Amino acid sequence: MAKASVSPSAEERLILTKKNRRWDEVRGRSLVTICAVIMIAATIAVTVFLAQKGLQSFTVNNINPIAYLTSANWNPTGGENASFGIFPFIFGSLAVTFLSALIAAPLGIGAAIFMSEIAPKFGKKVLQPVIELLVGIPSVVYGFIGLVVLVPLLRDHFPGIGFSLFAGVIVLTVMILPTVTTIATDAMRSLPNSLRQGSLALGATRWQTIRKVLIPAALPSLLTAIVLGMARAFGEALAVQMVIGNTRDIPGSIFDTAGTLTTIVTLNIGHTTYGSIENNTLWSMGLILLIISFLFIFVVRYLSGRRKI
Amino acid sequence: MNSRITDRIATGVFYTIAAIMVALLLYLFYFILSNGLPQVTWDFLTSPSSSYQAGGGIRDQLFNSLYILFITMIITVPLGVCGGIYMAEYAKPGKITNFIRTCIEMLASLPSIVVGLFGLLIFVNITGWGYTIIGGALALTIFNIPVMVRVTEDAIRSVPKEQKEASLALGITRWHTIKTVILPYAFPGILTGAILASGRVFGEAAALLYTAGLSTPTLDYGNWNPFAENSPLNIFRPAETLAVHIWSVNTQGLIPDVREVANGASAVLVIAVLVFNLLARWLGSVIHKKLTAGK
Numbered sequence: 001m002a003k004a005s006v007s008p009s010a011e012e013r014l015i016l017t018k019k020n021r022r023w024d025e026v027r028g029r030s031l032v033t034i035c036a037v038i039m040i041a042a043t044i045a046v047t048v049f050l051a052q053k054g055l056q057s058f059t060v061n062n063i064n065p066i067a068y069l070t071s072a073n074w075n076p077t078g079g080e081n082a083s084f085g086i087f088p089f090i091f092g093s094l095a096v097t098f099l100s101a102l103i104a105a106p107l108g109i110g111a112a113i114f115m116s117e118i119a120p121k122f123g124k125k126v127l128q129p130v131i132e133l134l135v136g137i138p139s140v141v142y143g144f145i146g147l148v149v150l151v152p153l154l155r156d157h158f159p160g161i162g163f164s165l166f167a168g169v170i171v172l173t174v175m176i177l178p179t180v181t182t183i184a185t186d187a188m189r190s191l192p193n194s195l196r197q198g199s200l201a202l203g204a205t206r207w208q209t210i211r212k213v214l215i216p217a218a219l220p221s222l223l224t225a226i227v228l229g230m231a232r233a234f235g236e237a238l239a240v241q242m243v244i245g246n247t248r249d250i251p252g253s254i255f256d257t258a259g260t261l262t263t264i265v266t267l268n269i270g271h272t273t274y275g276s277i278e279n280n281t282l283w284s285m286g287l288i289l290l291i292i293s294f295l296f297i298f299v300v301r302y303l304s305g306r307r308k309i
Numbered sequence: 310m311n312s313r314i315t316d317r318i319a320t321g322v323f324y325t326i327a328a329i330m331v332a333l334l335l336y337l338f339y340f341i342l343s344n345g346l347p348q349v350t351w352d353f354l355t356s357p358s359s360s361y362q363a364g365g366g367i368r369d370q371l372f373n374s375l376y377i378l379f380i381t382m383i384i385t386v387p388l389g390v391c392g393g394i395y396m397a398e399y400a401k402p403g404k405i406t407n408f409i410r411t412c413i414e415m416l417a418s419l420p421s422i423v424v425g426l427f428g429l430l431i432f433v434n435i436t437g438w439g440y441t442i443i444g445g446a447l448a449l450t451i452f453n454i455p456v457m458v459r460v461t462e463d464a465i466r467s468v469p470k471e472q473k474e475a476s477l478a479l480g481i482t483r484w485h486t487i488k489t490v491i492l493p494y495a496f497p498g499i500l501t502g503a504i505l506a507s508g509r510v511f512g513e514a515a516a517l518l519y520t521a522g523l524s525t526p527t528l529d530y531g532n533w534n535p536f537a538e539n540s541p542l543n544i545f546r547p548a549e550t551l552a553v554h555i556w557s558v559n560t561q562g563l564i565p566d567v568r569e570v571a572n573g574a575s576a577v578l579v580i581a582v583l584v585f586n587l588l589a590r591w592l593g594s595v596i597h598k599k600l601t602a603g604k
Contacts, residue, residue, distance in 0.1 A: 021482070028484030032399060035391035036409055039458070042451055043412035046419065046427050053430055110326035118323045127327055130334045136505075136582040137337065138512025140555045141575045145340060147559060148568065174333065181330070205312050207319035228418075235420020237515045238556050262422050262515075269426070270519055274434060286426040293418050297411075 047290070054287025057084070057280035068284065074248040074264075076278035084281045086261070088250045090288070093260040095165060095251070096244070097234045100172035105226045107173075108180030112225075113210055115181075116188035117196075123185075134178040143239030146171040151243055160255035163245030169254070171239050176229035183228060187221030188214065220306045227303065231296035235289065237262035261285045338579070345576020348569050354577075357527075358554065363566040367574050369525045372541055373442070373548035377521060378511050380446040380544065381453060386503055388450070389457020393499075396458060397465035398487060417455035421515040424452045428520035440522025440547040448520040449510050456509070460502025464495035493600065501593035508585035512578055514552035522547035523557050551578055 057063050063084055071085025111131075115123030150170055155162030191214055199209040215222070245257025246267055265285050272279040352366060359365030396413075400406040428448030438444055468491050476486040492499075525548055528541045535542040549557065555574045558567050
């Protein structure tokens with residue numbers, strides 16, 4: 001059979017081509033290394049610039065950092081009596097984060113166990129796409145639905161005006177549920193089958209196997225799932241901002257309005273003059289957000305170091 | 310209590326949880342689509358928004374969203390794919406690789422409002438550009454790069470080792486192996502991931518509020534000169550996207566038909582994300598079939 005002259009052989013195409021040369025290797029390698037360096041540079045730039053800007057309210061405006069973090073009095077436009085205490089917002093951020101994690105964790109891990117242990121086929125065919133679509137819904141849409149459905153509902157059936165810490169918690173719960181479920185499902189699925197078989201062979205029921213064997217084995221990864229969900233809840237801005245009411249006081253009950261670091265920054269950073277003292281204190285809140293999101297990473301790292309299986 | 314009964318109860322609880330999640334999604338989609346779809350008319354999609362009168366559309370916002378997405382992906386895809394290639398093929402285990410991995414994790418976990426703040430500081434204030442499309446796209450790049458790196462790295466790692474080793478054994482250089490053997494095999498995975506990431510970028514608002522801004526100048530869609538003030542293609546103009554529009558009409562809007570506009574815009578946004586999702590699945594499986602079984 002005559003060799004087809006139109007298309008070059010694999011040998012010509014791959015080995016003898018001019019492109020298979022040392023010089024090309026060097027060029028390609030440099031190209032991808034530069035991209036890796038860009039990622040490092042981006043991380044460092046974000047950290048350095050936000051830190052430098054966020055520290056200005058302490059270095060330039062001479063605000064006492066301790067008072068800034070612990071005072072409950074936020075009154076940036078008070079002129080002579082202006083005071084900059086962001087404790088209510090730190091409290092608000094932590095409250096919505098922990099409360100939503102408290103609701104989302106059992107639901108998410110339950111759904112993960114359902115997908116990996118109870119009904120894997122149904123889980124893969126129905127629940128998995130459901131969760132992927134829930135992840136895809138943009139956060140403003142969650143906020144909007146919270147605003148037009150949840151807030152009136154709370155106003156009619158509970159004390160308060162509807163805009164509340166509780167509304168924020170519910171919206172965040174729905175938002176982090178898919179995150180927790182996805183990671184927890186991966187954790188459950190990666191458990192070796194011998195664990196299940198060994199436990200069932202000893203006569204344990206499925207629930208006993210799940211509770212006594214599988215959950216303890218997957219615990220560090222399940223905690224990772226919860227922490228990543230919390231990180232998402234902590235950093236979410238717009239959806240919470242639309243339903244929480246954005247007041248400057250520490251909420252007395254979960255049906256009171258509140259404010260979080262993200263919502264106050266979102267609302268005010270566009271209205272204040274760049275470089276003014278109020279503006280600088282908002283940048284400091286941004287820096288705190290950055291630091292806490294880094295803390296979440298360290299917690300996740302610590303947890304994944306403790307993974308047993 | 311009898312352990313068998315406990316087992317039954319637990320199973321029931323798990324079924325309930327699964328049912329709650331499915332019901333939640335069905336309710337959300339039902340709510341968005343039943344309220345939003347009646348608003349989505351050709352007129353709604355093609356008329357400009359109004360700042361105080363009823364009856365405004367979302368033409369400019371829709372265009373801005375797609376345009377910012379396009380520019381973001383032009384920057385992110387090459388950077389992310391190259392970064393992924395580096396992490397999968399060139400990075401040697403050690404301190405530097407660990408550090409890069411930590412950096413990627415940190416970028417991935419940045420709250421989007423923090424990315425927005427960084428964008429505001431660098432691309433708006435320090436450069437002096439003001440609110441611009443390119444500023445928004447660069448902020449979204451920071452937000453999107455870790456996703457693209459991870460997607461590429463996973464796709465490359467799923468390439469069978471034999472393929473790569475066979476190529477290297479023939480004396481083909483590493484880079485040429487990557488281009489001719491690894492990337493074609495990993496392509497469906499990368500494409501699927503890129504489309505899913507597009508859905509995420511399309512719905513992002515917090516990072517864009519203070520980088521691309523809350524307003525759009527009057528645009529002339531006949532003007533294709535990218536340097537003209539009123540050209541839609543000008544990357545140095547402010548641009549309110551669809552997701553930002555939903556937020557701004559609800560929190561600071563003056564129009565009387567806030568609900569209608571927000572309903573319609575939400576429906577468009579969710580449908581777009583749905584389309585991205587289905588497209589990713591479909592393209593991924595089609596290309597995979599073509600590359601593996603076909604020919």
